[in-house]
Amino acid sequence: DAFLETTGVSDVKSLATIAPDLNYAQVQTVVPVLTIRGISSRDTTEIGDPSVVVVTDGSSDNRPYALSGTLYDLDHISVLRGPQGAVYGRNAVGGIVEIATAKPSRTFEGRASVDLGDYATRNLEAMVNVPVNDVLQFRVAAISRRHDGY
Known part of the structure; x- marks a missing residue:
């Protein structure tokens, strides 16, 4: 997406610099935590679920360690604020960061x-x-x- 390239968004951390109400912080030096409108969960264990869920191509990734990867060849990124349980299931109390990668096309x-x-x-x-x-x-x-x- 041209907008992502011109704004320099290359990961979820840099997305937080341009998306209102989205905050990215690291706790315990390596564990990223997303907050939307002040709602987050610091339970980053394998049995805890974050309040802000990252969904990539329709698949949710509830492990915060996955947030530190670099994003490339994207179609779009959406930040959905507020509870999203009706659409994405449980534990989306704070919101959703939805990432859609570019799909194959009929053009070489x-x-x-x-x-x-x-x-x-x-x-x-x-x-x-x-x-x-x-x-x-x-x-x-x-x-x-x-x-x-x-």
């Missing part, structure tokens, strides 16, 4: 980018969409981000 296309920088920064992104016939298409996207310490 591809793109790639390389970003090199200081401290051995190497960011690589690539996507290819191939229509095999009128019924079958496939799309592959890959990303790699590397940055050495100081």
Whole structure:
């Protein structure tokens, strides 16, 4: 999505900088916690459920460790505020962050980018969409981000 690229949204943490009422914080140095309108859950164990659920392509991911991944080749991201239990089931008291990846299309296309920088920064992104016939298409996207310490 062009809007995501121009605003620099590359992960859920950077999404929180532009989405009103969405807050991203890290507790215990590695565990991310999402808050929408002040509602969150700090129970980040394997038996606890977050109050703000991340749904990727219709599948909810209730483990907060999955929030630290990089997003690429997206169709859109939606932040749904307030209880969403009627649509997404239980434990969506605070809201939903809905991520939809780009779907295969009938157009052959591809793109790639390389970003090199200081401290051995190497960011690589690539996507290819191939229509095999009128019924079958496939799309592959890959990303790699590397940055050495100081």
